[in-house]
Amino acid sequence: MQIAHIKQEINITDALMARINELLSHYPADKKKSALLPVLHEVQDAHDNWLSIELQDKVAEILEIKPVEVYEVVTFYTMFNQKPIGKYMFEFCRTSCCAIRGAEDLMDYTCQKLGIKEGETTPDGMFTVVGVECLGACGYAPMLQIGDYYKEHLTKEKMDALIEECKAGKIDLHKQDHYTE
Amino acid sequence: MKVTIDGQSIEVEPGTTILQAARMIGGESVPPAMCYYSKLKGSGGKCRCCLVEVSKGSEADPRPMPKLMASCVTGVMDGMEVNSISSQRVLDARKSVTEFLLINHPLDCPVCDQAGECDLQNLSFKHGTGKTRFIEEKRTFEPENIGDKIQLHMNRCILCYRCVMVADQLTDNRVHGVMNRGDHSQISTCISKAIDNEFSGNMIDVCPVGALTDKTFRFKQRVWFNKPFNAHRDCDKCCGKTTLWMFGDEIQRVTARKDEYHEVEDFICNECRFEHKNPADWVIEGPRKFEKDSVINQNNYTRKLEKVTIKTEKNILLGRDQDRNKISMPDVPLTEQGKKKLKEGNV
Amino acid sequence: MGRKILLEHANVPGIKTYEVYRKMGGYTSVEKAIKSMTPDEVVEEVKTSGLRGRGGAGFPTGLKWSFIDKKSGNPRHLVCNADESEPGTFKDRYLMEYIPHLLIEGMITSSYALGANLSYIYIRGEYMWVYRILENAIKEAYAAGWLGKNILGSGFDLDLYVHCGAGAYICGEETALIESLEGKRGNPRIKPPFPAVKGLWQEPTVVNNVESIAAVPWIVNNSGEEYAKIGVGRSTGTKLISASGHIKNPGVYEIDLGLSVDEFMNSDEYLGGMMDDRPLKALVPGGSSVPILPAHLIYKNAEGGDRLMTYESLSEGGFATGSMLGSGGFIVYNDTACIVRNTWNFSRFYHHESCGQCSPCREGTGWLEGVLHRIETGHGREEDIDLLWDIQSKIEGNTICPLGDAAAWPVAAAIRHFRDEFEYHIRFPERIKNRDHFVAEPFEKVKHLVAKQEI
Numbered sequence: 006m007q008i009a010h011i012k013q014e015i016n017i018t019d020a021l022m023a024r025i026n027e028l029l030s031h032y033p034a035d036k037k038k039s040a041l042l043p044v045l046h047e048v049q050d051a052h053d054n055w056l057s058i059e060l061q062d063k064v065a066e067i068l069e070i071k072p073v074e075v076y077e078v079v080t081f082y083t084m085f086n087q088k089p090i091g092k093y094m095f096e097f098c099r100t101s102c103c104a105i106r107g108a109e110d111l112m113d114y115t116c117q118k119l120g121i122k123e124g125e126t127t128p129d130g131m132f133t134v135v136g137v138e139c140l141g142a143c144g145y146a147p148m149l150q151i152g153d154y155y156k157e158h159l160t161k162e163k164m165d166a167l168i169e170e171c172k173a174g175k176i177d178l179h180k181q182d183h184y185t186e
Numbered sequence: 187m188k189v190t191i192d193g194q195s196i197e198v199e200p201g202t203t204i205l206q207a208a209r210m211i212g213g214e215s216v217p218p219a220m221c222y223y224s225k226l227k228g229s230g231g232k233c234r235c236c237l238v239e240v241s242k243g244s245e246a247d248p249r250p251m252p253k254l255m256a257s258c259v260t261g262v263m264d265g266m267e268v269n270s271i272s273s274q275r276v277l278d279a280r281k282s283v284t285e286f287l288l289i290n291h292p293l294d295c296p297v298c299d300q301a302g303e304c305d306l307q308n309l310s311f312k313h314g315t316g317k318t319r320f321i322e323e324k325r326t327f328e329p330e331n332i333g334d335k336i337q338l339h340m341n342r343c344i345l346c347y348r349c350v351m352v353a354d355q356l357t358d359n360r361v362h363g364v365m366n367r368g369d370h371s372q373i374s375t376c377i378s379k380a381i382d383n384e385f386s387g388n389m390i391d392v393c394p395v396g397a398l399t400d401k402t403f404r405f406k407q408r409v410w411f412n413k414p415f416n417a418h419r420d421c422d423k424c425c426g427k428t429t430l431w432m433f434g435d436e437i438q439r440v441t442a443r444k445d446e447y448h449e450v451e452d453f454i455c456n457e458c459r460f461e462h463k464n465p466a467d468w469v470i471e472g473p474r475k476f477e478k479d480s481v482i483n484q485n486n487y488t489r490k491l492e493k494v495t496i497k498t499e500k501n502i503l504l505g506r507d508q509d510r511n512k513i514s515m516p517d518v519p520l521t522e523q524g525k526k527k528l529k530e531g532n533v
Numbered sequence: 534m535g536r537k538i539l540l541e542h543a544n545v546p547g548i549k550t551y552e553v554y555r556k557m558g559g560y561t562s563v564e565k566a567i568k569s570m571t572p573d574e575v576v577e578e579v580k581t582s583g584l585r586g587r588g589g590a591g592f593p594t595g596l597k598w599s600f601i602d603k604k605s606g607n608p609r610h611l612v613c614n615a616d617e618s619e620p621g622t623f624k625d626r627y628l629m630e631y632i633p634h635l636l637i638e639g640m641i642t643s644s645y646a647l648g649a650n651l652s653y654i655y656i657r658g659e660y661m662w663v664y665r666i667l668e669n670a671i672k673e674a675y676a677a678g679w680l681g682k683n684i685l686g687s688g689f690d691l692d693l694y695v696h697c698g699a700g701a702y703i704c705g706e707e708t709a710l711i712e713s714l715e716g717k718r719g720n721p722r723i724k725p726p727f728p729a730v731k732g733l734w735q736e737p738t739v740v741n742n743v744e745s746i747a748a749v750p751w752i753v754n755n756s757g758e759e760y761a762k763i764g765v766g767r768s769t770g771t772k773l774i775s776a777s778g779h780i781k782n783p784g785v786y787e788i789d790l791g792l793s794v795d796e797f798m799n800s801d802e803y804l805g806g807m808m809d810d811r812p813l814k815a816l817v818p819g820g821s822s823v824p825i826l827p828a829h830l831i832y833k834n835a836e837g838g839d840r841l842m843t844y845e846s847l848s849e850g851g852f853a854t855g856s857m858l859g860s861g862g863f864i865v866y867n868d869t870a871c872i873v874r875n876t877w878n879f880s881r882f883y884h885h886e887s888c889g890q891c892s893p894c895r896e897g898t899g900w901l902e903g904v905l906h907r908i909e910t911g912h913g914r915e916e917d918i919d920l921l922w923d924i925q926s927k928i929e930g931n932t933i934c935p936l937g938d939a940a941a942w943p944v945a946a947a948i949r950h951f952r953d954e955f956e957y958h959i960r961f962p963e964r965i966k967n968r969d970h971f972v973a974e975p976f977e978k979v980k981h982l983v984a985k986q987e988i
Contacts, residue, residue: 031694033651036734041716042699046658058377068716073363076376080365081718081888083700084658100620101821101878102777105870109968138702138882139620139821140659143862144776144783153661179661231723232891234931253930259723282927286896319920322903345889364718364889367701369899371889 011089013057017067021051025067037068041078044068045085050179054094055086083137091126091133093171093178096150099136102143111147112136114161118168131171152178189262191215191238192272204257204268205236209447215270216447218280218309220287220394221346222258223449229351230258233287233344235309237279242267254279277313284313289320290369291395292341299337300396302409302481305448306344327372332362333380335401335460336390340372343397349373349389356385356453373397384423387459391442391450402460403439407431410481412438414474419467423455429474430465437463446477536763538751538771539744540787543631549666551673554634560679562642562750567687570753575646579749581757583769588614588705588742589820589860590935591844595757600729601647602737610738611649613640613746614710615656618702620821620882621862624773625743627785629656629663632747633670639746640693641679642753647739650690654743655710658699667695702886706934707740708732709888720890721934742860744773765791768843772858778865781805794818794840794847795832798865811867811975815951818847819859821879822939824946825872826856852946868975872954874968876947877905883940894937897928901944908955911962918955922948956983 017025024047025040032039041064048064049056056064056079065072079085097103097112112134116122119132126133142148145157156167170176187198189207192215198207206224208216217238222230230236237254245265254276257268270276288310295301327340345364350373353360362375375381381389390398412431419426431439440459442450462468476482537543547553554560566575580595601609613636617625629636636654644652656664671693674680682690696714698704704713708722711733732738748770752760761769768790774797777783782805788797798813799806807813816831817823834840835854840847848855866875884902889895901924904917925941932938948955954976958965960983964974 031692031696033734036715038716039696039714039734042658042713043697046661046697046699070716071360073361073376074716077363077365077718078716080376081367081701082658082698085699099878100882101817101875102621102864104878105778105866105875137700138885139618141617141623141626141657143621143623143778143864144785145623146777146783150659153665155662231933234892234933237931256723256933261725279927279931283892283931286892286900286927289896289900320900322900322907325899344892345895347890366889367718368884368887368889369895371895 011057013052013055013060013089015052015057015060015063017048017063018051021047029068038070038074041068041070041075042082045075045079049085053089053092054178055089057087089126089130092131093151093176094133094135096135096137096140098138098140098142098146098148098150100139100143102139103146103148106146108147111159111161111164115164115168118165132168151176154178187262187264189264189266189268191268192270198262200261202262204238204240204255204260204262204266205230207262208238208257208268208270215272217257217270218305218312219258219447220305220309220344221348223346223348223351223392224447225449225453226348226351226392227355229346229348231256233346234283235280235287237276237283239269239273239276240266241269241273280313281315284309285315285319287344288314289318289322290325290341291344292324292326294342297405298339298342298396299399299404299409300342300393303448304396305394325369330374330378331380332375332378333382333386333401335387335456336381337399337401337404338373339397339399340374342395343373344395345371345373346394348392348394349398352385352388352392352453353381356388357383359383384455384457385453387456388442388450388453391444391453394448400439400441400459403431406438407433410483412482414476414482416443416471416474417468418471419458419462419469421455421458424458425452425454426458427452428454428458428468430468430470432465435465437465437468443474536771536789537787538760538763539628539635539747539773540632540785543627548632549634549670551634551670551677554632555677559634560638560641560677562753563638563645563679564685566642566645566753567685567689572646572648575642575753578752578757579646582748582752582760583757583764583767584745584748584752584760585768585844586742587744587748587772587860589619589822591858594741594745597729597741598643598647598739600727601739602730603648605737607736608651609647609649610733610736611640611644611647611652611746612707612710612714612733612738612740613652613654613743614705614707614740615654615660615743616698616702616705616710617660617743617860618657618705618886619860619862620879621777621817621864622775622820622860623777624775624785624861626660626663627775628743628747628773629660629667633663633666634674635747635750636667636743637670637674637679637693639749641674641684641691643739643741643746643749644691644693645689646749649739650692652691652693653714653733654693654695655704655714656695656697657704658697661697664695664697671695701888702882703888703934703936706936709934710740711738718888720888721936723933763789765841765843766845768845768858772842772861774842774861774863776804776863776865778863779808779811779867779870780865781808788842790841790843792842793832794842797842797863798832804863804865807865807867809867811869813865814868814870814976815866815872817856817862817864817866817943819857820862821864821882822935822942823857823859824852824855824942825875825950826946827950830854830950852942853949856946868977869969869972871909871965871968871971872947872951873905873958873965874909876944877902877909879943880905880940883936887936887940891933891937893928894932894940897924897937898940900924901928901940905944908958909965911958911965913955913959913962915956915959917959918948918952953980953983 028043061075065075148157217236220233236257238257240251244263365374417430442454584594585591701719703709704719709719713719728738834849844858847858880902884898887898925944928937929941
């Protein structure tokens with residue numbers, strides 16, 4: 006397996022380190038590895054939503070585990086990105102319940118509008134469109150995930166509006182209030 | 187504890203697995219094992235080749251177990267009755283597991299160094315069919331270089347996890363593991379790092395297929411043309427007990443000594459494996475014997491070899507006069523003109 | 534009108550906050566359990582209630598609790614399985630999003646029953662905003678003294694944290710979940726040993742679904758006997774059903790077990806019937822893993838008896854004519870849905886979500902998807918239907934964890950009940966070119982093309 010080598014600026018800020026330490030405190034002192042998934046989420050969020058090998062090595066160092074233990078985990082779980090992605094990643098659920106309520110058509114529409122294929126990123130690095138498996142919003146289909154949030158009951162019009170909002174910089178991917186829209 | 191497998195009973199210690207009990211009994215009842223490795227802690231349960239039917243749970247709870255059980259990770263209970271080769275259900279399951287393992291396997295045995303000592307070959311010989319029902323495109327992986335000692339052929343891998351356990355249990359710094367998931371799971375270092383530590387070579391020995399082979403032996407010889415000898419040397423890192431794979435006076439390969447289940451008797455260090463290819467470095471004990479159905483016995487020098495005659499050979503050679511010019515066949519003398527032509531080349 | 538146990542206060546403004554939740558009677562089960570009951574008495578109440586695991590398997594919760602190894606003296610853990618990922622299921626999310634404190638309260642009472650002092654809620658990573666809601670609720674509970682050292686002066690200590698996954702359906706399997714909680718790949722463990730003996734960090738652990746744990750406070754407050762009065766037979770209590778598909782009112786509903794499928798589907802209190810005038814074609818009653826039912830087996834079982842929303846009634850007739858209640862993911866299809874495409878869709882899901890550890894699942898799920906995709910795109914062969922049947926039957930029961938069964942069952946049921954649709958796809962590839970081919974021309978209209986010729 007070859008990972009394309011793309012340089013990533015690593016910046017473990019004090020705030021991030023404080024959050025990592027908070028997460029570590031949730032597990033017994035000799036079970037630091039248990040914090041791996043939550044820590045990777047935090048680190049990824051703070052680094053343009055992707056994890057380079059160097060960044061994964063850094064996480065291994067913080068948790069005092071072998072780098073390969075981090076690689077194994079990062080490649081297993083779909084939410085960790087191993088290469089840079091668009092600033093706004095539209096993750097369309099396309100499993101049965103969403104598919105029968107028009108998710109595939111909506112994804113095609115979005116791809117066409119952005120001029121990309123599923124899995125691709127626009128040349129300006131703004132948007133990525135991917136089809137993912139069940140996100141647990143079956144009754145509110147079609148829907149997509151963007152950052153930490155779900156956008157549900159979508160239509161073409163709502164999709165157009167969402168794209169405009171993204172372009173205008175009005176979408177906060179990880180805002181810290183507690184409720185979805 | 188008493189356990190009965192295919193009608194044969196044996197007394198075993200508590201904690202023994204069905205597979206271990208079957209191995210104590212021996213013979214045809216021993217389930218095949220592609221991932222279990224008695225010397226590696228936590229191995230087994232994954233390949234599902236060793237499924238058996240438990241027709242009686244125990245003396246205390248005689249109910250049969252509804253599902254087939256992986257014999258390598260199922261402990262025996264007193265009074266347990268197990269059907270291995272005597273159950274059609276078990277044979278069917280083994281057949282389907284074999285099929286599952288083969289659908290994405292490249293079937294490149296003719297160019298695979300493992301051929302002749304491959305557990306998957308043995309398994310498919312016993313439980314496979316000659317035909318495939320799989321017409322989809324086979325899964326393939328990008329090649330990855332993991333150093334100058336070990337050749338990784340991920341397409342052949344059956345994900346037994348043995349090599350990962352070797353790295354975990356024999357060395358203190360594992361640099362490879364299983365990446366990705368599902369049918370794209372793969373053995374990798376993720377960063378094409380050389381796997382290099384004193385015991386990394388054991389990954390080759392534990393690999394049941396040709397996914398990890400000895401790079402220094404690559405394409406050198408079909409294993410059945412080698413003569414295996416038990417040998418030893420004083421080694422400060424390992425037991426120093428090995429099998430030397432000779433061709434004439436040349437040591438072409440060094441491996442650990444493997445038992446009838448193809449498990450090593452003792453792990454050996456990389457120095458013994460890779461750095462002592464001079465026969466003078468070794469005390470040769472004698473020929474290494476293999477189970478009677480092993481293809482390695484093709485070159486068995488411990489008994490007199492009969493000359494093989496191919497009945498149709500004569501017919502094959504008929505009408506191939508012109509081929510004799512091109513192909514070296516010492517038994518078929520060339521004409522004078524032919525010799526001349528051959529010297530000139532460009533035939 | 535069904536009674537509400539879990540969602541009683543779901544619509545109270547501000548119920549997400551500790552103050553309002555407490556005002557509505559929240560945390561009384563913790564008080565009652567800790568002050569007036571022994572842990573074993575709580576376990577007994579839950580046993581009496583007949584509460585069955587709401588994650589899908591339906592194993593009695595009280596019984597599961599009683600298996601936890603208390604003798605060894607090793608630290609014990611309760612882990613809440615909030616890795617809700619079964620297609621069609623979104624009830625746990627609803628519960629956690631709207632009444633987070635109910636889960637926290639359930640976790641405290643249940644941890645007390647099990648003697649667990651360090652417990653976790655494992656939530657799927659995609660529910661990141663719910664993760665934050667829970668983190669916040671836990672903070673509030675600590676501040677109010679319901680968590681931490683010496684709760685209510687009883688000497689009982691409990692630390693509770695949320696742990697997030699990162700996108701892996703398999704982590705809903707309890708041993709894979711434990712592996713993931715340990716910071717590893719979500720590979721299910723070989724059992725035995727069971728988590729009740731060796732679970733999280735090799736210590737005794739119980740893993741329970743969100744909905745199961747959320748039912749505990751009511752049981753402790755009102756007694757297991759009262760809970761057992763709701764429902765029918767061994768299906769006691771209320772159940773959250775996540776409804777989706779071609780129905781008028783998709784969403785999460787709390788029903789008394791024993792409600793008829795007909796009433797649930799068609800009354801305005803629940804799903805309100807189909808979304809438009811296209812007729813009902815099929816139903817997946819318990820999440821993608823359970824067998825699909827054709828229209829004639831939905832309201833009535835094969836014997837003509839009413840089909841009820843219970844574990845037993847939905848599985849009447851076995852796999853030949855029945856299905857399962859599973860996790861309560863109720864997916865309704867009208868005649869625009871293509872069963873072949875839908876089966877391929879499910880297979881793609883399981884192929885994508887297989888952990889890759891054991892051979893039948895790793896290789897078989899991909900094979901199933903490949904063959905189904907060929908049929909769906911018009912490249913099927915007659916022998917492919919039998920091939921699919923054979924592959925699924927060889928995966929089922931031969932894998933380490935239930936994902937293999939879950940991948941096999943939908944394929945088996947689709948072939949069992951809708952074989953002619955597969956034949957239609959194979960014999961008339963030009964008619965199924967568009968993925969919405971049944972919108973203009975439902976299968977009922979073309980069925981005669983594949984009908985067996987009587988000579």
